Amino acid sequence: MTDPAAGLRPATPEEWPAFSRAMLHVFGEDASGPFVESVPEHAELDRSLGLWDGERVVATAGIYSRELTVPGAVVPCAGVTWVTVSPTHRRRGVLRAIMRRQLTELHEQGREAVAALWASEASIYGRFGYAPATWRGNLSGATQRLRLRPGVDAGAGRVDLVPVEEYRAAAVALYDRVRRFVPGNLARGDVWWDRALRDEPAQRHGATERRYLLHTDPDGTVSGYAAYRVKDAWTDGGEPDGTLTVEEVRATGTPAYAALWQFLFAIDLVRTVKVPMASDDDPLRHLLADPRALHARPLDALWVRLVDVGRALAARRYTAPINLVLEVRDRSCPWNDGRWALTAGPSGGFCARTDSDPDLVVDVEALAAAYLGGTSLATLQAAGRVTEVSPGAVTQAATSFRWPVSPWCPDEF
Incomplete structure (x- = not known):
């Protein structure tokens, strides 16, 4: 196999079982079940890439x-997934060929x-221009110390355990409302809600089925929701030592958010609460009476790549006016490499190529x-990673690019 780029092509529905088994084998997952037997609804085979060595699939992508919230806007986003190379075909340029093919086609299609x-491994994707743009908090704490601050307004609403059908009917609309204000959030159509709510016993790792909460205001409006699991355990002395894993909590305001957490902290027989997918800047940390009760071990979450620098920078909003020339270094996408004039502010912006001298030099990552x-x-x-050419340019750019709401992505794909 001398030129892997020449052999890359989309998989067909008939080839899906072999394609998916090859992918799951590299990820060390069980290569059986409905996902392998038939093409999942959320799969887009016309946007897949596979590499065959004879009858064997040796690389996938x-x-x-998707639709991604960025500062002040929502934009179409290519959610890259399924990226694997068989151990038998490493260090032959296969991954580089896949990344270049994807980026070139995205650029050409527009x-x-x-x-x-x-990223399954953090050392892989930086050389292709991707960088972690959101972080997950990976929060945990002991229930005996997790108490809300005195005076926190938990409102006059109620929290109820509900079946998944009732939960979904309310959560879909609420999520779509709140996700538009949080950079890094992704839109969830029906197929993505199907996937988010799938609850296979094999994926529970000894915990209960997923349980669902809705917070309802006195006027009947649903203003928050939560999803969680409990894994029971007991000490040698017969004391309860269960773990509560909170998968998601969203609300339209502080009272509903506080009330949901108040309920979760009080669940019987639980001694540890874990919130692996929470934002690393989750407001929960500021609702607690003991600021040391909740421990964070931040991990990288969503990695972002600017496929077309000019269009991407013009699509978002900025907290303060910015008028700078950026010299962008991009080894993988020659159409990005060069100087870009960015003139923008809170209401929008414009970004185009220029021959003017740069104010900043920055690599695309x-x-x-x-x-x-x-x-x-x-x-x-x-x-x-950034070189300042014009005095004060970094301060102006750092101020304008930062956003009041910390970016966060709770949806793995």
Whole structure:
């Protein structure tokens, strides 16, 4: 196999079982069940890539057509997924061929100016221009210390355990309302809600089935929801030592949010609460009486790549006026490499190529890290990823790119 790029092509529905088994084998997952037997609803085989060595699938990749919230706007986003290379075909340029093919096709098709993925290994995707743009808090705490601050307004609403059908009917509309204000959130159509609510026993790891809460205001309006599981355990002395894993909590205001957490902290027989997918800047941390009760171990979450720098920078909003020339270094996408004049502010912006002298020099990976407003360009300068040419340019850019709401992505794909 001398040229892997020449052999890449989309998989057909008939080839899906072999394609998916090859992918799951590399990820170390069970290569059986409904996912393998038939093409899932959320799969887009026309956007897949596979590499065959004879009858054997030796590399896979795919793209989901998603919608991503960015500062002040929502944009189409290519959700890169299924990326694997068989151990028998490593170090032959296969992954590089896949990444280049995806980026080139995205650029030529013009559908999405931004791509994103969840990285199985953090050392892989930086060389292709991706960077972590959101972080998950990976929160945990002991229930005996998890108490809300005195005076926190939990409102006059009620929290109820509900069946999944009732939960979904209310959560869909509420999620679609709140996700538009949080950079990094993804739209969830029906197939993505189907996937989010799937609850296979094999995926519970000894915990209960997923349980669902709705918070309802006195006027009957649903203003919050939560999903969680409990895993029971007992100490040698016969004391309860259960673990509560909270998968998602969303609300339209502080009272509903506080009331949901108040309910969760009081669940019987639980001694530890874990919130692996929470934002690393979750407001829960500021609702607690004991600020040390909740421990965070932040992990990278959504990695972002600017497929087309000009379109991507013009699509988002900025907290303050910015008028700078950015010299972007992009080894993988020559159409991005060069100087870009960015003139923008809170109401929108414009970004186009220019021959003017640069104010900042930045590699595309660092620009991706700052794109959702969570990573400061000043921090990236301190790390040697941004070079200031015009005095004050880093301060202006860092101020304008930052966003009041921390970026967060609770949806793995």
